[in-house]
Amino acid sequence: MNHPDPSAPIYAELIREQGDVPGDARRTAEEVLRDLSRVIQMPPAGLGAHQAGLPVPMR
Template structure:
């Protein structure tokens, strides 16, 4: 977190220090899950029949 963020939102900065950056962690886990799902599920046949590349 930059110093500008800290001065603009001191309450949020304090919560991030205490609890961690929960939104960033959720975003990271969601991206990892999406990549895992994409590698586990093969929709190429469905895309081909629908004309989607």
């Protein structure tokens, strides 16, 4: 869970009431990316598929 900023009491209260929704979404997205990387070969960040030597679908 993200630790609320003491200067943002409204945010701290929302986290107490609703949970850390942005943090949960970030962790879920990271988990999905890890799972996908086991199945799909992804080019390194900033490189296109053709630059990374991966097949490029025909349009």
